[in-house]
Amino acid sequence: MTWIRWLLLLLIVRPIARFLTGADVSGREHLPLKGPAIVAANHNSHMDTLLLLSIFPSRAVMRVRPAAASDYFLRDPVIGWVSRHLIGIVPIARGKAGSGEDVLAPAREALAAGDIIVVFPEGTRGDASDEMAALKSGVARLAEAFPDAPVTPVWIQGAGRVLPKGEVIPVPLNCAVLIGPPVRWEGKRAEFMDGLRTALLSLKAEAPPLRWS
Amino acid sequence: MDIIRLIEDFHNAQPLALLWGLGGILALLVLGSLVAAMLTATRPSKDYRELRQRMSSWWVMVLLLAAALLAGWQATLALFAVVSFIALREFLSLAPTRREDRLIILGCYLTIPVSYAFVAADIYGIYLVIIPVYAFLILPWLMAVIGQTKGYLSSVALFHWGLMTCVYNIGYAAFLMRTPADQAPAGAAGLVFFLLVATEFNDVAQYVWGKLFGRHKIIPKVSPNKTWEGFLGGWASTAALIWFVGPLFLPLGGIGLATLAVVLPVAGFAGDVTMSAIKRDIGVKDTSHLIPGHGGILDRIDSLTFTAPLYFHLLAWFSLAKF
Numbered sequence: 006m007t008w009i010r011w012l013l014l015l016l017i018v019r020p021i022a023r024f025l026t027g028a029d030v031s032g033r034e035h036l037p038l039k040g041p042a043i044v045a046a047n048h049n050s051h052m053d054t055l056l057l058l059s060i061f062p063s064r065a066v067m068r069v070r071p072a073a074a075s076d077y078f079l080r081d082p083v084i085g086w087v088s089r090h091l092i093g094i095v096p097i098a099r100g101k102a103g104s105g106e107d108v109l110a111p112a113r114e115a116l117a118a119g120d121i122i123v124v125f126p127e128g129t130r131g132d133a134s135d136e137m138a139a140l141k142s143g144v145a146r147l148a149e150a151f152p153d154a155p156v157t158p159v160w161i162q163g164a165g166r167v168l169p170k171g172e173v174i175p176v177p178l179n180c181a182v183l184i185g186p187p188v189r190w191e192g193k194r195a196e197f198m199d200g201l202r203t204a205l206l207s208l209k210a211e212a213p214p215l216r217w218s
Numbered sequence: 219m220d221i222i223r224l225i226e227d228f229h230n231a232q233p234l235a236l237l238w239g240l241g242g243i244l245a246l247l248v249l250g251s252l253v254a255a256m257l258t259a260t261r262p263s264k265d266y267r268e269l270r271q272r273m274s275s276w277w278v279m280v281l282l283l284a285a286a287l288l289a290g291w292q293a294t295l296a297l298f299a300v301v302s303f304i305a306l307r308e309f310l311s312l313a314p315t316r317r318e319d320r321l322i323i324l325g326c327y328l329t330i331p332v333s334y335a336f337v338a339a340d341i342y343g344i345y346l347v348i349i350p351v352y353a354f355l356i357l358p359w360l361m362a363v364i365g366q367t368k369g370y371l372s373s374v375a376l377f378h379w380g381l382m383t384c385v386y387n388i389g390y391a392a393f394l395m396r397t398p399a400d401q402a403p404a405g406a407a408g409l410v411f412f413l414l415v416a417t418e419f420n421d422v423a424q425y426v427w428g429k430l431f432g433r434h435k436i437i438p439k440v441s442p443n444k445t446w447e448g449f450l451g452g453w454a455s456t457a458a459l460i461w462f463v464g465p466l467f468l469p470l471g472g473i474g475l476a477t478l479a480v481v482l483p484v485a486g487f488a489g490d491v492t493m494s495a496i497k498r499d500i501g502v503k504d505t506s507h508l509i510p511g512h513g514g515i516l517d518r519i520d521s522l523t524f525t526a527p528l529y530f531h532l533l534a535w536f537s538l539a540k541f
Contacts, residue, residue, distance in 0.1 A: 029506045176320050179311035216314030
């Protein structure tokens with residue numbers, strides 16, 4: 006099963022993502038190649054996940070696991086199968102956050118197993134207006150649990166034009182993927198979140214202008 | 219021994235000038251790579267990473283083009299269609315677009331298979347008008363149907379500019395491959411080869427002359443690094459290249475060859491400056507990072523979008539009976 010996922014990722018997901026987004030990557034040297042590691046990106050489109058899966062080298066891509074909302078991706082059996090086995094999501098039960106249940110347990114298990122977790126700390130897709138929403142602190146709790154794991158900030162510019170929320174037809178347009186040096190866990194959640202937010206915004210400032218009105 | 223026979227047949231089927239020309243370019247690449255390696259080794263204090271990246275990228279571009287040219291018109295057409303697509307995607311990604319025009323953008327891409335299909339079908343008359351007349355009319359009509367009139371005219375102009383430069387003008391390079399072999403001394407591939415060589419030589423010659431002797435800025439508001447010395451030196455060098463080497467590849471002589479020698483370098487310069495103006499307006503230096511050391515594909519083919527149609531039309535006017 007795993008090698009089928011590997012082949013599908015390299016032979017189907019990667020060419021499609023490159024065709025649709027150009028995958029214009031800068032700062033590739035910051036990308037973690039082994040786990041446990043966390044990649045934190047902004048989120049405007051389903052393309053974000055495909056694009057991030059497509060930029061990892063083939064020897065690391067099997068380790069990459071996007072964290073995704075189980076209420077959205079696992080409600081339909083077909084999409085659920087694709088999400089679990091092809092995309093390799095780590096399910097997060099958003100609705101149960103705050104209920105006392107440990108919604109991050111699957112993510113922690115994956116990190117303990119040496120996976121590279123992709124998180125979208127904004128929690129849901131934005132409207133492609135290029136603004137960053139408030140960040141949720143789940144990523145800080147993961148970093149606290151794995152203080153040695155690098156948290157690599159990634160700014161994806163333009164994925165919301167390729168496939169905006171609510172649209173079905175993707176339109177090929179270049180996306181810039183800017184990868185920054187990792188943010189480290191220093192012991193305090195608020196400081197960590199500030200550091201991550203600053204890192205993401207400084208990557209955004211380097212991105213080419215997005216003329217989309 | 220079939221393989222050797224096959225290679226011999228393939229070799230014999232290629233015009234000698236084309237093989238020598240490709241060999242010469244390969245020799246230049248080897249030389250360039252050696253220089254880059256020597257600079258890196260002898261002057262460790264300086265960073266030659268970009269020079270080495272540039273050379274590796276040249277290798278990839280030259281090998282791709284050489285393979286396509288030797289393989290024939292189908293492969294060359296496919297390569298230029300891909301170049302058109304990537305260039306148009308770069309242009310549409312940087313240009314200011316409106317949310318309502320997402321499907322129009324898809325329509326712009328659709329002109330690539332349509333336009334290149336007429337190159338494949340060898341129907342020159344329709345190729346000539348399908349983008350400049352019909353895509354020109356249909357896209358604005360569809361945009362009117364969508365109904366967003368705010369920013370309408372500038373969006374129409376933007377799409378049309380992208381289609382003309384990235385798809386229609388680049389398509390001429392592919393259409394040259396449909397020239398009958400007996401109408402050019404080094405065949406159709408020789409024509410395309412010399413177009414690319416003259417255009418890139420002009421870019422490089424302008425750069426080198428400018429670096430060595432550049433004093434007087436020629437167009438500071440658009441391209442602050444361009445100088446009169448670079449422009450004139452590149453012009454003279456490329457004109458000399460076309461005049462002396464051109465006859466090996468071109469069915470031109472006398473006034474036709476002289477015209478090409480005089481105007482092609484100017485067109486290359488014009489293409490470069492025009493794309494610089496667009497990049498300056500948009501606020502970017504490079505159109506992407508696709509080609510390490512060079513920038514985007516649009517940065518590399520900016521001159522070609524001007525030289526390809528001009529070269530084609532001059533050949534058609536002075537010599538090629540088919541067009």
